[in-house]
Amino acid sequence: MVTYDRHRGRRDALVQELAHRHRLAVVPSANDARIIAGAGTVAWEMLQEVPDLAAMLVPVGGGGLAAGTALTATGHNPHLQVFGVEPAVADDTLRSLRAGRLTPIPPPATIADGLGHAEPARVPFQINLRLLADVITVPEDAIADAMALLWRHYHLVAEPSGAVAFAGLLQAADRLPDGPVGVVLSGGNVDWTAYRTLVDIAMERMGDQSHAAPMLH
Template sequence: MSIRLILGAVDNLRGIAVRTPMLTSAALNEQLGRTVWVKAENQQLTGSFKLRGAYNALALMDAETRSRGVVGASSGNHAAALALAAHRLEVPVTVVVPENLPSVKRQAIEDLGARIVPYGRLAGRRDALVHEIADRGGLTIVPSANDEQVIAGAGTVGWEMLQEHPDLTALVVPVGGGGLAAGTALAASAHNPGPRVFGAEPATADDTHRSLQAGRRISIAPPRTIADGLGHTEPARIPFHINQRLLAGVVTVPEGAISEAMAHLWRLFRLVAEPSGAVAFAGLLHALGRLPDGPVGVVVSGGNVDWNTYKTQVDTAMTRWETPLHAAAVLH
């Protein structure tokens, strides 16, 4: 892959995806001793960055392929993005989602007219089910990460960040399948001087961290984490090879740090982040000493979260605090 694919995605998404804001907080900057810019992809259409990759992939399909329909699997955000992209381009779409998908995500998908097929998250048959549906109906699979055009669309997040703030010395992004990290790393690699790009993932779902250490893709048991969008058992093949070459490292964060990050994002920026969307901010606070000096960009990748889940996580985090910005969170 090259930067040309990302620049092509920038053109394809013009007028389709929202150019989301980058926010900063004087209180946070003073506490950390550096400037932090937060890319608010929770304000993207469908509530996450995923629209960028889904729409780019569908827009580049030929008309005959699109007319037969598409299918994709997701913990929720890719499914909603695929549903919206398909709706805009008048493409029949089926999405395979977990049985326990948060209701806010399921409702968004249903409202866009997608056909929903549930699966048991712990059964490990998601990919096989997707292939069965594709083979039976002649549908084209649109992966959430393992596709060059999906990665290129995700890479427009990093491209926008560096267009607005070319002095960023580091970018921190969440890692699930690895598409956003790979696209961001590709965008950064074309920038001179390029910032170092760090991934962040839950400590209980550390498949990418383990895989990078091993030098090959490692499969883990289905993880249990509040960051349901990052609960992968293995990094996707195409993003992994890019991340293996370009990522500066992956920070793993405990579950408590994720809920604290959600609370910080609300208190400092008035941003509602789902647990997966807050993981990169948790990574920033958890591994500040690993980042180079200078301004840092952090991606808040999504905000699709049930109210009860959100309130529980934020209330739990706030009961542990003694100061507005919990000191322990920034001194790891």
């Protein structure tokens, strides 16, 4: 295992150095057309189930999953709106879209560590700049609340990054078009102790409100 200081180190440069030294192939998480195309199969499967979706919500980190979703969704229906969702403290994509260019932020601290990017990846950003309807940002408590509701009502274990799009639905339903909405729940890779702590705190904070949740298909 190789570690680095995310506040001062350059992860991509370190990866390239290790790949060159050990003759390894680098598989980027977002910054590659093939990765983006593969990510688009998520939206394709959703549209096979519900062809008349009015909107999709998808987590945004490096931007590959969002770009693949947007390409597939708008190719299926140009009027289908795709919204990226990211933590409010890690809003590099929102700032970049508003500015029309890559806009780095300081390394963020968020429970959704898979979305804690300081800058969008270049290749998916150009797609997201063109195709995303908007980006919704959610506070940390809302992410934990989404995890708790997914567990309580749907028996789904979602890591914080995986629950972010559902948090966006809970926070910004009034911004979405009328009609069915698809929500990408993108992972359950979470330490069980940390997960239990976040969910227990969220349950206590929500109280009786945790009895209400949107219907998922």
